[in-house]
Amino acid sequence: MTNSPTPASAGIPQGNKPIKAVPLRHPGRWIGSGIIFLLAAWFIISALRNEAYGWDTYRAYIFDTRVATAALHTISITALAMIIGIILGVLAAVGRMSPNPLMNSVAWVFLWIFRGTPIYVQLVFWGLLGSLYQAIQLGPLSFSLENILSNMFILAVIGLGLNEGAYMAEIVRSGIQAVPEGQIEASRALGMSWGLTMRRTVLPQAMRIIIPPTGNEFISLLKTTSLVVAIPYTQELYGRSMDIANALFDPVPMLLVAATWYLAITSLLMVAQHYLEKYFDRGSTKELTPRQLAALADAEGALPGNVTVISERRK
Template sequence: MSDPVDNAAKVPPEAIKAIPVRHYGRWVSAVLVLALLALLGVALSGAQIQWSTVPDYLDYETVLRGAGNTLLITVLGMLVGVVLGTLLAVMRLSKNPVVSSVAWGYVWFFRGTPVLVQLMLWYNLALIFPLLDLGFYKDEMNDVMTPFLASLLGLGLNEAAYMAEISRAGIQSVDEGQTEAAHALGMTGGRTMRRIVLPQAMRVIVPPTGNEFINMLKTSSLCFAIQFDELMKAVTDISSRNLAVMELLMVATIWYLVLTTVFSVGQFYVERYFQRGSARALPDTPLQKARRNLMTFSHGTGSGAKP
């Protein structure tokens, strides 16, 4: 007579059926979001806006020139902010109390006052200094402090205060043992900063720097208050003539979205570049994410379940 235990051991186990978990909350939230977007679309379609006017001004010469000036002042202002901010960060970390105090005072002043106030101060500098006299150069302040220069100084010097704190956080994120090892090998402080500390600090500095660039791109719209011919001033001047205020604001909105989107994609690839060697796997590109989400959606909606 056979042993029941042996017979049970000979019977193959039943195949396991994998039953996918139902995520009803995801479907409900998706329906709600789509419903809200539909309501927004209906509201905009019924608004008293001449939508046919918007495409006519997207490539208008004045608008294109304003968008170009916005991009120019943003790039130059960010360049000033990054270079000066890095210098201020090194000064903040200096053991010299005078140098560190001056850097702290700079950050305290420019972070503590609004950008618009700083722009107005630079633009109206001729009220207190009518003549610029540097000894080797002498000219009327009104001729020197143009709207472009006032915008560059206002945006760049303000950004330097924020970049100083971002750079300081990045520098302090590098282990001090690496600096000590570099000094033990005979490297000077400046060379250690350039060759050892800053390259590693870039992993921490780059993400918020990209955000600051995009933020400055939008902040540059304040320059219309000092008559700089950027995008906001361009659409404001046009709308003051044809009274299509909302239509021209939509034009500005589209251009700002285009510019910020382009630089957001660029920021992603720069961050991805500096993550090499620090992450086990690099983050997916936008195309890879879209492909993965489509595959996940198709698998989730497919009929039947694999055993």
């Protein structure tokens, strides 16, 4: 059993005398951090002592069943809208990369409309859609839209999903285009079909690029659900909290209740995103032999976090 050679024994020049590294001192950082900490402590203490925040009402409604049910509605709207957004995003991304001018034009118009108009305006339009269309007439056939356009939950999901699809299209397209073309050519040389190439070669590598912004979009979409009151749909977290606040004539504590629930849900989503990124990041860690390290690393530089030095087998 042999010990792993150090960078010095791998051929990296070290000089005659050992280098004594003295870390730089940054007193400004400590002073700035101390000021920020004191300001944060002052704000928290003053807020806890301020009766205008209505902490008694906050404690009474933080675990209210109506608020908890509204939080479930919010999560349902977010999940369903995100599914629609991912499906539309993949289709629009394929359309944008397609050599077919018709598909490319349709995808471009879709992105132009839903990325170029505010989400609040779109949701207001979806809320008014029932007054514009009552039925679809196809010759002698007529299909009533009353049941669909009167369901505010469905309209909220569709409105958020279409808007999210426009942003997911660019995320998916950038992830796929980031995969080197040589990977696709190598898969074709091995006899893989287009579908197998996408599933086994392109998508696993693209997911490392797609997952982080997709997680951010999901968290952002959760908070955007507060705008569905424009449809109007008031069964989600913000709408229900405001209904209770209007009955109590005390909006501040109910805003704090809604903010606490949003913060708790987004915190769980951030943890899930971390482990999902870690899962798809498998295989990206690089292992370098001392000889490779001597050729690539700087003698005085620190090793990157994803580099592991392994010992060479002696022949």
